[in-house]
Amino acid sequence: MRSIRDKMRSELKDKSIFNKSIEFAYKYMDNIEEQSVYPENSAIENLDIFDEELSDNSTAGIEIIDKLHRFGSPATIAQIGGMYFGFVNGSIIPVALAARWLTDTWDQNAAMYVSSPIASKLEQVAQNWIVDLLKLPEKTVMGLVSGTSTATFIGLVTARNAVLKKKGWNVNEDGLFGAPKIRVIISEGAHGSVFKALALLGIGMGSVERIPTDDQGRILTAKIPELDDTSILILQAGNVNTGAFDDFREIYNRANGAWIHIDGAFGLWVAASSKLKYLTDGIDLADSWSVDGHKTLNTPYDCGIILCKHEDELVSAMQATGSYLKFSEKRDGMLYVAEMSRRARSVDLWASLKFLGKNGVSELVEGFHDLSVELANLLTINNFIILNEIVFNQVLVSCKSSEKNSELLDILQKSGQTWMGDTVWRGQRVIRVSICSWATTKDDINSLVNLFVSARLLLGS
Ligand SMILES: *Cc1c(COP(=O)(O)O)cnc(C)c1O
Numbered sequence: 538m539r540s541i542r543d544k545m546r547s548e549l550k551d552k553s554i555f556n557k558s559i560e561f562a563y564k565y566m567d568n569i570e571e572q573s574v575y576p577e578n579s580a581i582e583n584l585d586i587f588d589e590e591l592s593d594n595s596t597a598g599i600e601i602i603d604k605l606h607r608f609g610s611p612a613t614i615a616q617i618g619g620m621y622f623g624f625v626n627g628s629i630i631p632v633a634l635a636a637r638w639l640t641d642t643w644d645q646n647a648a649m650y651v652s653s654p655i656a657s658k659l660e661q662v663a664q665n666w667i668v669d670l671l672k673l674p675e676k677t678v679m680g681l682v683s684g685t686s687t688a689t690f691i692g693l694v695t696a697r698n699a700v701l702k703k704k705g706w707n708v709n710e711d712g713l714f715g716a717p718k719i720r721v722i723i724s725e726g727a728h729g730s731v732f733k734a735l736a737l738l739g740i741g742m743g744s745v746e747r748i749p750t751d752d753q754g755r756i757l758t759a760k761i762p763e764l765d766d767t768s769i770l771i772l773q774a775g776n777v778n779t780g781a782f783d784d785f786r787e788i789y790n791r792a793n794g795a796w797i798h799i800d801g802a803f804g805l806w807v808a809a810s811s812k813l814k815y816l817t818d819g820i821d822l823a824d825s826w827s828v829d830g831h832k833t834l835n836t837p838y839d840c841g842i843i844l845c846k847h848e849d850e851l852v853s854a855m856q857a858t859g860s861y862l863k864f865s866e867k868r869d870g871m872l873y874v875a876e877m878s879r880r881a882r883s884v885d886l887w888a889s890l891k892f893l894g895k896n897g898v899s900e901l902v903e904g905f906h907d908l909s910v911e912l913a914n915l916l917t918i919n920n921f922i923i924l925n926e927i928v929f930n931q932v933l934v935s936c937k938s939s940e941k942n943s944e945l946l947d948i949l950q951k952s953g954q955t956w957m958g959d960t961v962w963r964g965q966r967v968i969r970v971s972i973c974s975w976a977t978t979k980d981d982i983n984s985l986v987n988l989f990v991s992a993r994l995l996l997g998s
Pocket residue numbers: 625683684685686687728730731775776777800801802803829841
């Protein structure tokens with residue numbers, strides 16, 4: 538019997554599993570437009586094939602890849618195809634995928650410079666580029682995590698510790714029990730992940746002050762109470778339903794030195810567009826920001842970014858040390874995040890930015906906006922109701938009542954030709970279309986409108 542190590546050595550040498558994998562990947566890419574946007578029932582039922590006991594003996598690599606393609610590929614969401622409008626999910630930039638393949642072969646641990654000089658270098662370069670692209674303060678530092686949920690969590694841990702320090706309380710040393718109360722002010726329209734982060738932080742929901750929003754989900758600036766530098770204020774660049782942005786500059790003028798964190802998961806990137814950057818006016822006045830690569834920027838999953846203007850505070854919060862510490866003269870990525878071992882996210886983030894260039898990011902962002910405006914116009918002409926101002930890439934659609942919207946959405950989702958979700962907006966269940974994939978074209982928008990119209994015909998209303 539060959540040992541398991543010998544099997545691996547020969548698979549590495551022989552390359553047939555890699556060739557097979559590439560062959561299947563190419564097939565998947567080439568057939569994406571024929572594939573059902575949401576998996577067919579039969580494909581989902583076939584997933585039961587994976588319910589098996591772990592075998593005693595090894596399974597051949599080729600068999601594993603084959604099984605994945607045969608039963609896995611048909612059960613995927615066709616997210617790279619251009620007709621997927623669910624959540625706020627982007628597609629993948631081809632060269633970023635290629636870079637990812639190469640990086641995965643490198644198998645780097647991006648914890649520190651010493652564990653991967655290349656991951657460290659590209660993290661530094663990506664940081665400089667992003668700070669420049671978003672026009673944030675020069676001293677802003679960046680950490681790479683799984684997504685905006687984690688990035689927001691890190692930003693708010695840092696804010697909490699910094700604010701408590703001003704009150705003479707050292708969280709790393711003294712913990713939270715018995716700590717002075719701090720004020721946390723948040724918009725009622727904040728994303729669920731922000732409330733979750735606050736709960737994880739030990740800031741009870743009962744002690745958070747929620748500020749009402751206007752009809753677009755923007756925080757009502759005039760309702761923000763008098764603050765000081767021991768408060769935390771959480772704002773939003775891109776409401777997940779409407780795409781709306783808070784009025785950052787005006788709010789900063791009233792914030793009296795409060796720590797401002799901006800959740801800009803998908804919206805922050807509009808700062809790169811000369812046409813749309815008015816939406817992010819004043820973001821540079823904040824203290825920390827969370828944003829995703831895998832949404833608007835279309836990087837591979839998973840790519841969350843925490844940005845913070847106060848390097849010492851971020852490093853102190855993440856490393857539980859009282860003062861700033863540096864492991865090497867070079868960049869050690871783990872200083873800015875909660876984890877130690879991580880994959881080299883910086884490589885595919887760098888490849889995405891390098892490919893797009895400043896103009897490419899702007900073109901991407903403006904394209905999402907143009908298509909969203911187009912969709913809203915065409916749906917309006919066809920007597921659908923658009924419930925939000927199309928400031929960026931989110932379109933809220935209604936045909937009549939909550940009930941009718943749910944039925945209409947059900948038809949659209951089951952069509953296999955597109956997929957999107959719904960949300961509750963101002964008490965009504967409505968359909969939410971997010972245009973976030975580089976692959977979506979004007980023709981796709983026309984097809985989507987036709988699908989809406991024929992779905993309504995089926996409803997008989
Ligand atoms: C998607 C989203 C999040 C959460 O981001 P993840 O990358 O899924 O963790 C937070 N805030 C907003 C506004 C979002 O759109």
